[in-house]
Amino acid sequence: MNHVPKPPGSHLAPTEVPLLATLEYDFRGYASFPYRNGFIKDGKLDEDRSPDALAAFMQSWLYFGLIAEFTMQPVKIGDFTFTSPSGSYNLVSSKRLFDILSEWNCRLRRLRLLSPSWRETVTATKNLLITAIRASCKFDYLAGLDDSRYAAIALSVKTLLVTLIWAYNTLLPDIKLDVHEFCLIPWHSFHDLTLPHPARYLHQELRNLGWCPALIQRICRRYNYYAVIFLAQIPRKEPRYAIHTRCSSTDCVAFNVSESTYETRHVHENCRCKAASVLTEKIVKIIEDGQIPLVNISRSPGPHLEVVPTKQGDSSRRYIALSHVWADGLGNPKENALPRCQIARIADLLLPKQTLFGKFGTKSILIWVDTLCIPVGDKFTAVRLQAIDQMALVYASADEVLVLDSSLTQLYRPQIESFERNDPPANGQKYWVEYYARPGPDEVGLYKRQSFLSMYSLH
Ligand SMILES: [Zn+2]
Ligand SMILES: [Zn+2]
Structure with missing residues (x-):
């Protein structure tokens, strides 16, 4: 089976297939x-x-x-x-x-x-x-x-x-x-x-x-x-705490987090930068008005956040919805805020992408991310539920859904690119990449437009 291409960076030995065959094929009829x-x-x-x-x-x-x-x-x-x-x-x-x-x-x-x-x-x-x-x-x-x-x-x-x-x-x-x-x-x-x-x-x-x-x-x-x-054969770089022994064939619980002990993480462990927050009351008001709160991130001089209301179904507002694994530390159960280093990282990831869409400004980008767009706090339970109900629509209306997953972001982009550079006859490889990049029926609408990072949305 070693004709199946090996993903770059894979060190896994292919499955060993023992040679047992002794009969030579005689070309006198296959079925007989x-x-x-x-x-x-x-x-x-x-x-x-x-x-x-x-x-x-x-x-x-x-x-x-x-x-x-x-x-x-x-x-x-x-x-x-x-x-x-x-x-x-x-x-x-x-x-x-x-x-x-x-x-x-x-x-x-x-x-x-x-x-x-x-x-x-x-x-x-x-x-x-x-x-x-x-x-x-x-x-x-x-x-x-x-x-x-x-x-x-x-x-x-x-x-x-x-x-x-x-x-x-x-x-x-x-x-x-x-x-x-x-x-x-x-x-x-x-x-x-x-x-x-x-x-x-x-x-x-x-x-x-x-x-x-x-x-x-x-x-x-x-x-x-x-x-x-x-x-x-893809070497999966999952965080060490992700152990799948308690997962079932339908539910993965390795990334479940407990709100009481959850800690929002900085990009680097020893970073102590301040948080950038949005006004929770402002998000609440937008959702109560039946609209969707988006966040405008601008990069100059430092990361800056601004909440922007958007009418449901307004296709002129182009934005990227972020989906992330909470266990990676990009959530926040206490307030609608993220460390400034994380905001800067998101901006750095997304700003180069805006050329893909043309219409975004050059120094800022509109995003939706649950940590900043779903109000935090017990007194907002009803409006939180309303916001969670909106999520399918939020993803469906996004220009792109970007999946941030620490086990994938490090890995996928160079791999996909190296596949697309391959020439025939190995272009069978490209076929497979396209094949498994296609969203399944259950995801159509959710992953409206897949980017390289969101391609591997199997998790
Ligand atoms: Zn699992
Ligand atoms: Zn930081």
């Missing part, structure tokens, strides 16, 4: 390969064979055999293997896959120009993929194949299939194979033993890497094996 090799009993896959024999056969047929039949070229297994670091066993490497697919792509393009039988070849390729998808599902629950060595092979087969489907669909978008559902990773819950072996194996790998169960569920529901393997 199991018959010719004695793996069919009473018209069905012979499940009485040992797990080792079944896993080796799966790899011969659904991995090496599939690459050979798909590309119409013999595959030398030796080209796909390397010795484990300990030197004691052989592992599968798919590093050459994109080169092979690139040659395949050129051959098919030539064929399209020269041969009337082109369409038959394409139809055969499409049928091959469908056969291989169905065949791979037959191994999903086989008893004995839940061992991690075998599950890693099954996962490599699924990842290969997603890659080949992508290669086919990129070349032939007009007759593409729509198997989106197959490519997604089945998800029920961690403890569900009814998951296919490769999916359960991947979930466990993510858990071992410290991923939150809620995040795993979100990405597995939305992304395919290939994309999740890419995401799994």
Whole structure:
């Protein structure tokens, strides 16, 4: 699976896929390969064979055999293997896959120009993929194949299939194979033993890497094996206190904060700068009038805040809504204020962005952030609720929603940019970036326009 690109900065070793295959692919019919090799009993896959024999056969047929039949070229297994670091066993490497697919792509393009039988070849390729998808599902629950060595092979087969489907669909978008559902990773819950072996194996790998169960569920529901393997390699720089052992597959509680002990943080730990505040009564009045309070941040000479009322639905007011993780210290349960260093940081982050929108002034920018725009204090409970009700509208009407998350802001921008610089054939990488950057249906309206920082809004 090491053809899946590695995010820059990732030091995680890719999953080891053991080499068990011994049968060479013979090009005498893909679907009948199991018959010719004695793996069919009473018209069905012979499940009485040992797990080792079944896993080796799966790899011969659904991995090496599939690459050979798909590309119409013999595959030398030796080209796909390397010795484990300990030197004691052989592992599968798919590093050459994109080169092979690139040659395949050129051959098919030539064929399209020269041969009337082109369409038959394409139809055969499409049928091959469908056969291989169905065949791979037959191994999903086989008893004995839940061992991690075998599950890693099954996962490599699924990842290969997603890659080949992508290669086919990129070349032939007009007759593409729509198997989106197959490519997604089945998800029920961690403890569900009814998951296919490769999916359960991947979930466990993510858990071992410290991923939150809620995040795993979100990405597995939305992304395919290939994309999740890419995401799994991103080194997540979460704060040390974020431990996900008490999270469920629907709720992350690692960032929950207690109002009584909460401390607003400065940009640097030893900073003692004063807070910049807005008048809570002014925010209250604006919300009671049915309007939305926005805050104008200007940078000269120092950070300065000014509350600006905005009519609901007024599209001429362009602003950026900030969404932040309270545990990062950008909240304030005591007053509508933030340390001046934090205001300056927000201004520095956002002021260069205004060229994106054109209409903002050059020295100030309008924002909405809960810490400054939702009134703080017990006596304002009713108006607080009113403000919280407005939040969906606030995000939906924003020009951009910027997610500030300390585990992501350090990481994402350079990664996305480096992906977009990639040239073909690795431009498959860009495809994936675009793919997982797209907001899911539940977020449409909330993340109206995603910026680089908000792209990774999976958390
Ligand atoms: Zn969590
Ligand atoms: Zn400070």
